[in-house]
Amino acid sequence: MDPFKNSQPEELFYLSDESGEQMAFHLLDVVMSREKEYLVLLPAEGPYTDEVVILQRFADETGEESYADPENEATLREVYAIFRYRAGDKFIFSD
Numbered sequence: 001m002d003p004f005k006n007s008q009p010e011e012l013f014y015l016s017d018e019s020g021e022q023m024a025f026h027l028l029d030v031v032m033s034r035e036k037e038y039l040v041l042l043p044a045e046g047p048y049t050d051e052v053v054i055l056q057r058f059a060d061e062t063g064e065e066s067y068a069d070p071e072n073e074a075t076l077r078e079v080y081a082i083f084r085y086r087a088g089d090k091f092i093f094s095d
Contacts, residue, residue: 031082038079
């Protein structure tokens with residue numbers, strides 16, 4: 001099932017993994033929670049799943065933008081709940 005109700009988001013976001021391989025994601029939302037910024041992403045290639053990727057965005061010690069998994073499960077659930085509330089009319093969510 002295609003999770004997009006209307007059309008796919010146009011903005012692509014590229015991340016490199018530890019081996020330097022780039023992966024493309026649809027940038028679905030940027031969520032602020034507890035003074036931290038989180039990106040809500042969906043893989044741009046391959047079969048879609050019912051799960052989005054949520055990463056915290058921050059500057060590393062060199063000032064370069066970096067990304068990491070949220071600190072804990074509660075933060076992940078909180079960010080997802082905010083995204084789901086804000087995007088309920090744009091995407092199909094399964095419980």
